[in-house]
Amino acid sequence: MVKQDRSVRTRQTILSAAARVFEERGYQMATISEILTAAGVTKGALYFHFPSKEDLARGVIHAQDQVLPVPARGYKIQELTDTVMLHAYRLQTDPMVRAGVRLSLDQQAQGLDRSGPFAYWVEVVGALLDEARTKGELLPHAVPSEVADILVGSFAGVQAMSQAVSDYQDLLTRASNLLRYVLPGVTAPTVLAALDLTENRAHATAAELGLTPHAPTP
Amino acid sequence: MVKQDRSVRTRQTILSAAARVFEERGYQMATISEILTAAGVTKGALYFHFPSKEDLARGVIHAQDQVLPVPARGYKIQELTDTVMLHAYRLQTDPMVRAGVRLSLDQQAQGLDRSGPFAYWVEVVGALLDEARTKGELLPHAVPSEVADILVGSFAGVQAMSQAVSDYQDLLTRASNLLRYVLPGVTAPTVLAALDLTENRAHATAAELGLTPHAPTP
Numbered sequence: 001m002v003k004q005d006r007s008v009r010t011r012q013t014i015l016s017a018a019a020r021v022f023e024e025r026g027y028q029m030a031t032i033s034e035i036l037t038a039a040g041v042t043k044g045a046l047y048f049h050f051p052s053k054e055d056l057a058r059g060v061i062h063a064q065d066q067v068l069p070v071p072a073r074g075y076k077i078q079e080l081t082d083t084v085m086l087h088a089y090r091l092q093t094d095p096m097v098r099a100g101v102r103l104s105l106d107q108q109a110q111g112l113d114r115s116g117p118f119a120y121w122v123e124v125v126g127a128l129l130d131e132a133r134t135k136g137e138l139l140p141h142a143v144p145s146e147v148a149d150i151l152v153g154s155f156a157g158v159q160a161m162s163q164a165v166s167d168y169q170d171l172l173t174r175a176s177n178l179l180r181y182v183l184p185g186v187t188a189p190t191v192l193a194a195l196d197l198t199e200n201r202a203h204a205t206a207a208e209l210g211l212t213p214h215a216p217t218p
Numbered sequence: 219m220v221k222q223d224r225s226v227r228t229r230q231t232i233l234s235a236a237a238r239v240f241e242e243r244g245y246q247m248a249t250i251s252e253i254l255t256a257a258g259v260t261k262g263a264l265y266f267h268f269p270s271k272e273d274l275a276r277g278v279i280h281a282q283d284q285v286l287p288v289p290a291r292g293y294k295i296q297e298l299t300d301t302v303m304l305h306a307y308r309l310q311t312d313p314m315v316r317a318g319v320r321l322s323l324d325q326q327a328q329g330l331d332r333s334g335p336f337a338y339w340v341e342v343v344g345a346l347l348d349e350a351r352t353k354g355e356l357l358p359h360a361v362p363s364e365v366a367d368i369l370v371g372s373f374a375g376v377q378a379m380s381q382a383v384s385d386y387q388d389l390l391t392r393a394s395n396l397l398r399y400v401l402p403g404v405t406a407p408t409v410l411a412a413l414d415l416t417e418n419r420a421h422a423t424a425a426e427l428g429l430t431p432h433a434p435t436p
Contacts (some may be wrong), residue, residue, distance in 0.1 A: 025246070025326065026244060026246055026247075026325075026326035027245055028243075028247060029244075029246060029247055029326070053308055056226020092242055102325050104382070105323060105378050105382075106325070106326070107244075107320050107323070107324070107327070107378070107381060108243065108244035108247070108326075109326070112380040115382050115383045118379050118382055119383075129365035146395055146399070147248060147399065149312070149379075149392065149395065150372075150376075150395055150396055150399050150400075152375075152379065153372065153375045153378075153379040153380075153392060153396070154368075154371065154372030154375050154376060154396065155375060156374075156375030156378055156379060157370075157371045157372050157373060157374030157376060157377075157378065158368075158371035158372060159375075160323050160325070160371075160374055160375065160378070161336050161367075161370065161374055162371075162373040163325060164322070164323075164332040164333050164336055165336055165337075167332045174367065174371060177364055177367065177368055178371070178372065180370055181365065181368050181400060181403055181404065182368075182399060182400060182403070184403045185400065185402045185403035186399065
Protein backbone atom coordinates (compact mmCIF):
# COMPACT_ATOMS: atom_id res chain seq x y z
CA MET A 1 0.00 0.00 0.00
CA VAL A 2 2.62 2.46 1.12
CA LYS A 3 4.74 1.40 -1.82
CA GLN A 4 1.88 1.97 -4.25
CA ASP A 5 1.20 5.44 -2.82
CA ARG A 6 4.80 6.34 -3.28
CA SER A 7 4.73 5.11 -6.87
CA VAL A 8 1.68 7.28 -7.58
CA ARG A 9 3.41 10.27 -6.03
CA THR A 10 6.59 9.66 -8.01
CA ARG A 11 4.59 9.44 -11.23
CA GLN A 12 2.88 12.72 -10.35
CA THR A 13 6.22 14.38 -9.55
CA ILE A 14 7.63 13.30 -12.91
CA LEU A 15 4.54 14.53 -14.79
CA SER A 16 4.66 17.93 -13.07
CA ALA A 17 8.33 18.28 -13.95
CA ALA A 18 7.68 17.17 -17.54
CA ALA A 19 4.85 19.72 -17.82
CA ARG A 20 7.18 22.53 -16.72
CA VAL A 21 9.98 21.50 -19.07
CA PHE A 22 7.66 20.99 -22.07
CA GLU A 23 5.99 24.34 -21.44
CA GLU A 24 9.29 26.14 -21.22
CA ARG A 25 11.18 24.42 -24.02
CA GLY A 26 8.57 22.93 -26.32
CA TYR A 27 8.36 19.24 -27.16
CA GLN A 28 11.14 19.19 -29.70
CA MET A 29 13.80 20.90 -27.56
CA ALA A 30 12.91 19.28 -24.24
CA THR A 31 15.18 16.40 -23.23
CA ILE A 32 14.59 13.54 -20.86
CA SER A 33 17.67 14.52 -18.85
CA GLU A 34 16.21 18.01 -18.25
CA ILE A 35 12.99 16.41 -17.04
CA LEU A 36 15.03 14.05 -14.87
CA THR A 37 16.83 16.99 -13.23
CA ALA A 38 13.60 18.93 -12.76
CA ALA A 39 11.85 15.95 -11.20
CA GLY A 40 14.69 14.98 -8.89
CA VAL A 41 13.94 11.26 -9.20
CA THR A 42 16.19 8.41 -10.23
CA LYS A 43 16.68 7.55 -13.87
CA GLY A 44 15.26 4.12 -13.14
CA ALA A 45 12.08 5.55 -11.65
CA LEU A 46 11.55 7.85 -14.60
CA TYR A 47 12.06 5.11 -17.22
CA PHE A 48 9.87 2.73 -15.23
CA HIS A 49 6.93 5.13 -15.49
CA PHE A 50 7.70 6.70 -18.87
CA PRO A 51 10.01 4.78 -21.25
CA SER A 52 10.28 7.67 -23.77
CA LYS A 53 9.82 11.41 -24.26
CA GLU A 54 6.68 10.64 -26.22
CA ASP A 55 5.31 8.70 -23.24
CA LEU A 56 6.02 11.69 -21.01
CA ALA A 57 4.17 14.00 -23.43
CA ARG A 58 1.25 11.61 -23.66
CA GLY A 59 1.13 11.49 -19.86
CA VAL A 60 0.94 15.29 -19.62
CA ILE A 61 -1.69 15.51 -22.37
CA HIS A 62 -3.70 12.76 -20.72
CA ALA A 63 -3.59 14.58 -17.35
CA GLN A 64 -5.37 17.60 -18.87
CA ASP A 65 -7.77 15.31 -20.71
CA GLN A 66 -9.28 14.25 -17.43
CA VAL A 67 -12.65 15.95 -17.70
CA LEU A 68 -13.89 16.72 -14.23
CA PRO A 69 -17.53 15.68 -14.07
CA VAL A 70 -19.70 18.77 -13.82
CA PRO A 71 -22.72 18.10 -11.56
CA ALA A 72 -26.00 17.49 -13.41
CA ARG A 73 -27.84 20.68 -14.44
CA GLY A 74 -31.43 21.28 -15.50
CA TYR A 75 -30.25 21.47 -19.11
CA LYS A 76 -27.50 19.50 -20.85
CA ILE A 77 -26.45 22.68 -22.66
CA GLN A 78 -25.78 24.26 -19.26
CA GLU A 79 -23.64 21.24 -18.39
CA LEU A 80 -21.78 21.72 -21.66
CA THR A 81 -21.29 25.42 -20.88
CA ASP A 82 -20.00 24.64 -17.40
CA THR A 83 -17.65 21.95 -18.79
CA VAL A 84 -16.14 24.45 -21.23
CA MET A 85 -15.89 27.24 -18.64
CA LEU A 86 -14.34 24.86 -16.10
CA HIS A 87 -11.72 23.84 -18.66
CA ALA A 88 -10.95 27.54 -19.22
CA TYR A 89 -10.59 27.98 -15.46
CA ARG A 90 -8.23 25.01 -15.19
CA LEU A 91 -6.20 26.29 -18.11
CA GLN A 92 -5.80 29.60 -16.28
CA THR A 93 -4.89 28.04 -12.96
CA ASP A 94 -3.32 24.60 -13.47
CA PRO A 95 0.16 24.37 -15.06
CA MET A 96 -0.43 20.71 -15.99
CA VAL A 97 -3.58 21.52 -17.97
CA ARG A 98 -1.78 24.40 -19.66
CA ALA A 99 1.16 22.20 -20.65
CA GLY A 100 -1.18 19.52 -22.01
CA VAL A 101 -3.10 21.98 -24.17
CA ARG A 102 0.12 23.49 -25.47
CA LEU A 103 1.55 20.11 -26.38
CA SER A 104 -1.64 19.32 -28.32
CA LEU A 105 -1.11 22.51 -30.32
CA ASP A 106 2.68 22.21 -30.71
CA GLN A 107 3.07 21.93 -34.46
CA GLN A 108 6.78 21.24 -34.09
CA ALA A 109 6.17 18.16 -31.96
CA GLN A 110 7.38 15.66 -34.54
CA GLY A 111 6.49 12.07 -33.85
CA LEU A 112 3.84 13.00 -31.29
CA ASP A 113 0.29 12.10 -32.29
CA ARG A 114 -1.65 15.23 -31.42
CA SER A 115 -5.00 14.18 -32.85
CA GLY A 116 -5.88 12.23 -29.68
CA PRO A 117 -6.78 15.17 -27.42
CA PHE A 118 -8.95 16.73 -30.14
CA ALA A 119 -10.77 13.43 -30.69
CA TYR A 120 -11.19 13.01 -26.95
CA TRP A 121 -12.76 16.43 -26.45
CA VAL A 122 -14.99 16.04 -29.51
CA GLU A 123 -16.28 12.84 -27.91
CA VAL A 124 -16.96 14.49 -24.53
CA VAL A 125 -18.67 17.53 -26.04
CA GLY A 126 -20.46 15.40 -28.65
CA ALA A 127 -21.90 13.11 -25.95
CA LEU A 128 -23.35 16.11 -24.09
CA LEU A 129 -24.83 17.43 -27.34
CA ASP A 130 -26.32 14.01 -28.17
CA GLU A 131 -28.08 14.04 -24.82
CA ALA A 132 -29.18 17.64 -25.43
CA ARG A 133 -30.63 16.53 -28.79
CA THR A 134 -32.54 13.65 -27.11
CA LYS A 135 -34.00 16.07 -24.57
CA GLY A 136 -35.13 18.47 -27.30
CA GLU A 137 -32.68 21.20 -26.32
CA LEU A 138 -31.21 21.65 -29.82
CA LEU A 139 -32.60 23.35 -32.91
CA PRO A 140 -33.53 20.83 -35.63
CA HIS A 141 -30.67 21.68 -38.01
CA ALA A 142 -27.88 21.40 -35.39
CA VAL A 143 -25.78 18.26 -35.96
CA PRO A 144 -24.16 17.28 -32.61
CA SER A 145 -20.89 15.99 -34.14
CA GLU A 146 -20.49 19.14 -36.26
CA VAL A 147 -21.20 21.44 -33.34
CA ALA A 148 -18.74 19.47 -31.18
CA ASP A 149 -16.05 19.85 -33.87
CA ILE A 150 -16.68 23.60 -34.10
CA LEU A 151 -16.64 24.12 -30.32
CA VAL A 152 -13.48 22.09 -29.71
CA GLY A 153 -11.58 23.64 -32.62
CA SER A 154 -12.75 27.15 -31.78
CA PHE A 155 -11.88 26.80 -28.12
CA ALA A 156 -8.34 25.70 -29.02
CA GLY A 157 -7.90 28.88 -31.03
CA VAL A 158 -9.60 31.18 -28.55
CA GLN A 159 -7.26 29.97 -25.80
CA ALA A 160 -4.21 30.40 -28.08
CA MET A 161 -5.33 33.94 -28.90
CA SER A 162 -5.89 34.71 -25.23
CA GLN A 163 -2.41 33.43 -24.41
CA ALA A 164 -0.78 35.49 -27.19
CA VAL A 165 -2.73 38.66 -26.43
CA SER A 166 -3.06 38.69 -22.64
CA ASP A 167 -1.22 35.66 -21.22
CA TYR A 168 -4.62 34.12 -20.38
CA GLN A 169 -5.89 37.14 -18.40
CA ASP A 170 -8.93 37.49 -20.66
CA LEU A 171 -9.56 33.77 -21.23
CA LEU A 172 -12.83 33.51 -19.28
CA THR A 173 -14.31 36.49 -21.14
CA ARG A 174 -13.27 35.04 -24.49
CA ALA A 175 -14.62 31.57 -23.66
CA SER A 176 -17.94 33.05 -22.52
CA ASN A 177 -18.16 35.15 -25.70
CA LEU A 178 -17.54 32.08 -27.84
CA LEU A 179 -20.48 30.30 -26.21
CA ARG A 180 -22.67 33.42 -26.37
CA TYR A 181 -22.19 33.58 -30.13
CA VAL A 182 -22.23 29.88 -31.04
CA LEU A 183 -24.91 28.41 -28.74
CA PRO A 184 -27.82 30.68 -29.83
CA GLY A 185 -27.43 29.25 -33.35
CA VAL A 186 -27.97 25.68 -32.16
CA THR A 187 -30.08 25.86 -28.97
CA ALA A 188 -33.89 25.87 -28.69
CA PRO A 189 -35.12 29.35 -27.60
CA THR A 190 -36.80 28.17 -24.40
CA VAL A 191 -33.57 26.51 -23.29
CA LEU A 192 -31.45 29.45 -24.39
CA ALA A 193 -33.48 31.83 -22.22
CA ALA A 194 -32.71 29.75 -19.14
CA LEU A 195 -28.94 29.44 -19.69
CA ASP A 196 -26.22 31.24 -17.79
CA LEU A 197 -23.38 31.74 -20.28
CA THR A 198 -21.47 34.33 -18.25
CA GLU A 199 -17.89 33.85 -17.17
CA ASN A 200 -19.15 33.45 -13.58
CA ARG A 201 -19.82 29.81 -14.45
CA ALA A 202 -16.09 29.11 -14.35
CA HIS A 203 -15.52 30.06 -10.73
CA ALA A 204 -18.91 28.81 -9.59
CA THR A 205 -18.32 25.34 -11.05
CA ALA A 206 -14.72 25.22 -9.80
CA ALA A 207 -15.90 26.12 -6.28
CA GLU A 208 -18.62 23.45 -6.44
CA LEU A 209 -15.95 20.86 -7.23
CA GLY A 210 -13.70 22.14 -4.47
CA LEU A 211 -10.98 23.29 -6.87
CA THR A 212 -8.57 25.98 -5.84
CA PRO A 213 -5.98 27.62 -8.07
CA HIS A 214 -2.81 25.53 -8.03
CA ALA A 215 0.11 27.25 -6.46
CA PRO A 216 2.86 27.43 -9.09
CA THR A 217 4.99 24.32 -8.79
CA PRO A 218 8.33 25.29 -7.25
CA MET B 219 15.86 49.40 -61.31
CA VAL B 220 17.48 46.08 -62.03
CA LYS B 221 19.25 46.39 -58.71
CA GLN B 222 15.96 47.02 -56.90
CA ASP B 223 14.33 44.05 -58.58
CA ARG B 224 17.17 41.86 -57.50
CA SER B 225 16.88 43.16 -53.94
CA VAL B 226 13.18 42.33 -53.90
CA ARG B 227 13.91 38.85 -55.23
CA THR B 228 16.65 38.29 -52.64
CA ARG B 229 14.30 39.35 -49.87
CA GLN B 230 11.68 36.93 -51.18
CA THR B 231 14.25 34.11 -51.40
CA ILE B 232 15.29 34.71 -47.80
CA LEU B 233 11.67 34.80 -46.57
CA SER B 234 10.84 31.54 -48.37
CA ALA B 235 13.87 29.87 -46.82
CA ALA B 236 13.01 31.26 -43.39
CA ALA B 237 9.44 29.99 -43.74
CA ARG B 238 10.70 26.48 -44.50
CA VAL B 239 13.18 26.45 -41.62
CA PHE B 240 10.71 27.90 -39.09
CA GLU B 241 8.06 25.42 -40.16
CA GLU B 242 10.41 22.49 -39.83
CA ARG B 243 12.26 23.47 -36.66
CA GLY B 244 10.00 25.93 -34.83
CA TYR B 245 11.03 29.45 -33.89
CA GLN B 246 13.10 28.53 -30.87
CA MET B 247 15.27 25.88 -32.54
CA ALA B 248 15.68 27.59 -35.90
CA THR B 249 19.03 29.36 -36.36
CA ILE B 250 20.01 32.16 -38.68
CA SER B 251 22.81 30.02 -40.12
CA GLU B 252 20.31 27.31 -41.11
CA ILE B 253 18.22 29.96 -42.84
CA LEU B 254 21.35 31.30 -44.51
CA THR B 255 22.19 27.85 -45.87
CA ALA B 256 18.61 27.23 -47.02
CA ALA B 257 18.44 30.61 -48.78
CA GLY B 258 21.85 30.33 -50.46
CA VAL B 259 22.49 34.08 -50.16
CA THR B 260 25.43 35.91 -48.62
CA LYS B 261 25.50 36.65 -44.91
CA GLY B 262 25.65 40.37 -45.76
CA ALA B 263 22.49 40.18 -47.89
CA LEU B 264 20.60 38.34 -45.16
CA TYR B 265 21.57 40.76 -42.39
CA PHE B 266 20.87 43.73 -44.68
CA HIS B 267 17.25 42.62 -45.07
CA PHE B 268 16.73 41.01 -41.66
CA PRO B 269 19.07 42.00 -38.82
CA SER B 270 17.76 39.33 -36.41
CA LYS B 271 15.85 36.05 -36.16
CA GLU B 272 12.90 38.02 -34.80
CA ASP B 273 12.96 40.22 -37.92
CA LEU B 274 12.90 37.09 -40.08
CA ALA B 275 9.91 35.73 -38.15
CA ARG B 276 8.11 39.05 -38.38
CA GLY B 277 8.78 39.06 -42.13
CA VAL B 278 7.22 35.60 -42.55
CA ILE B 279 4.23 36.51 -40.36
CA HIS B 280 3.75 39.74 -42.26
CA ALA B 281 3.80 37.90 -45.58
CA GLN B 282 0.76 35.82 -44.54
CA ASP B 283 -0.90 38.92 -43.13
CA GLN B 284 -1.23 40.37 -46.60
CA VAL B 285 -4.96 40.04 -47.05
CA LEU B 286 -5.72 39.64 -50.73
CA PRO B 287 -8.59 41.97 -51.53
CA VAL B 288 -11.66 39.91 -52.32
CA PRO B 289 -13.72 41.56 -55.09
CA ALA B 290 -16.83 43.44 -53.90
CA ARG B 291 -19.87 41.23 -53.36
CA GLY B 292 -23.56 42.07 -53.03
CA TYR B 293 -23.28 41.57 -49.28
CA LYS B 294 -20.38 42.44 -46.95
CA ILE B 295 -20.95 39.16 -45.12
CA GLN B 296 -20.31 37.32 -48.37
CA GLU B 297 -17.05 39.27 -48.71
CA LEU B 298 -16.17 38.26 -45.15
CA THR B 299 -16.98 34.62 -45.97
CA ASP B 300 -14.84 34.72 -49.11
CA THR B 301 -11.97 36.37 -47.20
CA VAL B 302 -12.00 33.59 -44.59
CA MET B 303 -12.32 30.82 -47.19
CA LEU B 304 -9.54 32.34 -49.30
CA HIS B 305 -7.28 32.39 -46.25
CA ALA B 306 -8.06 28.71 -45.68
CA TYR B 307 -7.20 28.01 -49.31
CA ARG B 308 -3.88 29.88 -49.03
CA LEU B 309 -3.10 28.04 -45.81
CA GLN B 310 -3.62 24.76 -47.66
CA THR B 311 -1.56 25.73 -50.69
CA ASP B 312 1.06 28.36 -49.76
CA PRO B 313 3.99 27.33 -47.52
CA MET B 314 4.64 30.97 -46.58
CA VAL B 315 1.11 31.47 -45.27
CA ARG B 316 1.34 28.20 -43.37
CA ALA B 317 4.64 29.17 -41.75
CA GLY B 318 3.26 32.58 -40.76
CA VAL B 319 0.18 31.11 -39.11
CA ARG B 320 2.28 28.54 -37.27
CA LEU B 321 4.68 31.18 -35.98
CA SER B 322 1.72 33.19 -34.65
CA LEU B 323 0.62 30.10 -32.72
CA ASP B 324 4.10 28.97 -31.61
CA GLN B 325 3.85 29.24 -27.84
CA GLN B 326 7.55 28.45 -27.47
CA ALA B 327 8.56 31.48 -29.56
CA GLN B 328 10.11 33.40 -26.69
CA GLY B 329 10.76 37.06 -27.38
CA LEU B 330 8.50 37.10 -30.44
CA ASP B 331 5.41 39.30 -30.08
CA ARG B 332 2.64 37.08 -31.43
CA SER B 333 -0.28 39.39 -30.65
CA GLY B 334 0.27 41.40 -33.87
CA PRO B 335 -1.22 38.94 -36.37
CA PHE B 336 -4.28 38.38 -34.17
CA ALA B 337 -4.82 42.15 -33.86
CA TYR B 338 -4.32 42.56 -37.60
CA TRP B 339 -6.92 39.95 -38.51
CA VAL B 340 -9.39 41.27 -35.94
CA GLU B 341 -9.05 44.66 -37.62
CA VAL B 342 -9.64 43.26 -41.13
CA VAL B 343 -12.62 41.13 -40.09
CA GLY B 344 -13.94 43.89 -37.80
CA ALA B 345 -13.87 46.45 -40.64
CA LEU B 346 -15.95 44.13 -42.86
CA LEU B 347 -18.42 43.58 -40.00
CA ASP B 348 -18.65 47.34 -39.35
CA GLU B 349 -19.62 47.85 -42.97
CA ALA B 350 -22.07 44.97 -42.72
CA ARG B 351 -23.61 46.66 -39.67
CA THR B 352 -23.95 49.99 -41.56
CA LYS B 353 -25.69 48.20 -44.43
CA GLY B 354 -28.13 46.53 -42.06
CA GLU B 355 -26.76 43.01 -42.66
CA LEU B 356 -26.26 42.17 -38.96
CA LEU B 357 -28.74 41.23 -36.26
CA PRO B 358 -29.17 44.03 -33.69
CA HIS B 359 -27.35 42.26 -30.82
CA ALA B 360 -24.21 41.37 -32.83
CA VAL B 361 -21.23 43.50 -31.76
CA PRO B 362 -18.77 43.65 -34.71
CA SER B 363 -15.63 43.69 -32.54
CA GLU B 364 -16.83 40.71 -30.48
CA VAL B 365 -17.78 38.73 -33.58
CA ALA B 366 -14.40 39.56 -35.14
CA ASP B 367 -12.62 38.29 -32.01
CA ILE B 368 -14.62 35.06 -32.05
CA LEU B 369 -14.07 34.43 -35.75
CA VAL B 370 -10.33 35.10 -35.68
CA GLY B 371 -9.74 33.06 -32.52
CA SER B 372 -11.96 30.22 -33.70
CA PHE B 373 -10.33 30.08 -37.11
CA ALA B 374 -6.90 29.82 -35.50
CA GLY B 375 -8.08 26.76 -33.57
CA VAL B 376 -9.99 25.17 -36.41
CA GLN B 377 -6.89 25.31 -38.63
CA ALA B 378 -4.73 23.86 -35.81
CA MET B 379 -7.23 21.03 -35.34
CA SER B 380 -7.32 20.39 -39.09
CA GLN B 381 -3.53 20.26 -39.17
CA ALA B 382 -3.36 17.85 -36.22
CA VAL B 383 -6.17 15.60 -37.45
CA SER B 384 -5.76 15.56 -41.23
CA ASP B 385 -2.66 17.62 -42.14
CA TYR B 386 -5.03 20.28 -43.56
CA GLN B 387 -6.92 17.89 -45.86
CA ASP B 388 -10.24 18.80 -44.24
CA LEU B 389 -9.53 22.50 -43.67
CA LEU B 390 -12.03 23.88 -46.21
CA THR B 391 -14.84 21.75 -44.78
CA ARG B 392 -14.00 22.82 -41.23
CA ALA B 393 -13.77 26.51 -42.18
CA SER B 394 -17.10 26.34 -44.00
CA ASN B 395 -18.70 24.61 -41.00
CA LEU B 396 -17.40 27.30 -38.67
CA LEU B 397 -19.08 30.00 -40.76
CA ARG B 398 -22.28 27.94 -41.14
CA TYR B 399 -22.63 27.75 -37.36
CA VAL B 400 -21.43 31.23 -36.34
CA LEU B 401 -22.89 33.50 -39.05
CA PRO B 402 -26.59 32.55 -38.63
CA GLY B 403 -26.39 33.86 -35.06
CA VAL B 404 -25.28 37.31 -36.19
CA THR B 405 -26.67 37.81 -39.72
CA ALA B 406 -30.06 39.22 -40.73
CA PRO B 407 -32.26 36.42 -42.16
CA THR B 408 -32.75 38.03 -45.59
CA VAL B 409 -28.97 38.31 -46.00
CA LEU B 410 -28.38 34.82 -44.64
CA ALA B 411 -30.71 33.32 -47.22
CA ALA B 412 -28.61 34.84 -50.02
CA LEU B 413 -25.19 33.73 -48.75
CA ASP B 414 -23.03 30.96 -50.15
CA LEU B 415 -21.12 29.52 -47.18
CA THR B 416 -19.98 26.32 -48.89
CA GLU B 417 -16.34 25.39 -49.26
CA ASN B 418 -16.64 26.09 -53.01
CA ARG B 419 -16.06 29.76 -52.15
CA ALA B 420 -12.39 29.01 -51.50
CA HIS B 421 -11.54 27.75 -55.00
CA ALA B 422 -13.93 30.17 -56.72
CA THR B 423 -12.35 33.21 -55.03
CA ALA B 424 -8.81 31.92 -55.56
CA ALA B 425 -9.53 31.40 -59.26
CA GLU B 426 -11.02 34.90 -59.56
CA LEU B 427 -7.76 36.32 -58.16
CA GLY B 428 -5.68 34.17 -60.47
CA LEU B 429 -4.12 32.17 -57.62
CA THR B 430 -2.74 28.74 -58.28
CA PRO B 431 -1.45 26.34 -55.64
CA HIS B 432 2.21 27.04 -54.97
CA ALA B 433 4.51 24.26 -55.95
CA PRO B 434 6.45 23.19 -52.86
CA THR B 435 9.62 25.27 -52.69
CA PRO B 436 12.58 23.01 -53.53
